[in-house]
Amino acid sequence: NAGVTQTPKFQVLKTGQSMTLQCAQDMNHNSMYWYRQDPGMGLRLIYYSASEGTTDKGEVPNGYNVSRLNKREFSLRLESAAPSQTSVYFCASILLGQNQPQHFGDGTRLSIL
């Protein structure tokens, strides 16, 4: 059982480049989330998708877009990368309506030069 899978694990970009971070879960969860983790700070929510076909902003959405491709997959896109977006990005999923733990991927470590 793979759980939550994120690709790529590492990426270096130049300012202004674009890229998409991929996330897939195989636990039949309905809700998925993107967080970023910066040194000395807690994880902060970028975007979330409560169910297939819906997406909403979290607390730090500027500079990002998301797509809930299907129930399994939730991607995060940086249209024009900026050094301030250097961070570790985590995807998570949960079955809403059940009092269960949220499951996290191993993260994507992104550096923008």
Add this chain to the structure above:
Amino acid sequence: KQEVTQIPAALSVPEGENLVLNCSFTDSAIYNLQWFRQDPGKGLTSLLLIQSSQREQTSGRLNASLDKSSGRSTLYIAASQPGDSATYLCAVRPGRGSTLGRLYFGRGTQLTVWP
């Protein structure tokens, strides 16, 4: 907005000690509280989840308590081992609001257990 604080930020202890990590949150209207472990360069591993109606949860040498009315949770680690060295994160899931299922995280306690 929910704010989560963890104390201490870092802790270094010899093997065998019993430890208490603290977490406080500002809004007591929570759905549940989760404790995670994060190893360097790795993702988050869920350790314990306490529902809002529960007072504590136990798993092996770990025990987490919840006092919702005072906005506090503690993670107790018994007989610590070098393998317990990691960052421990506390996260709260709100009981109300539109951001369904999202977690609010503390900054973590970085634990080092030396032999």
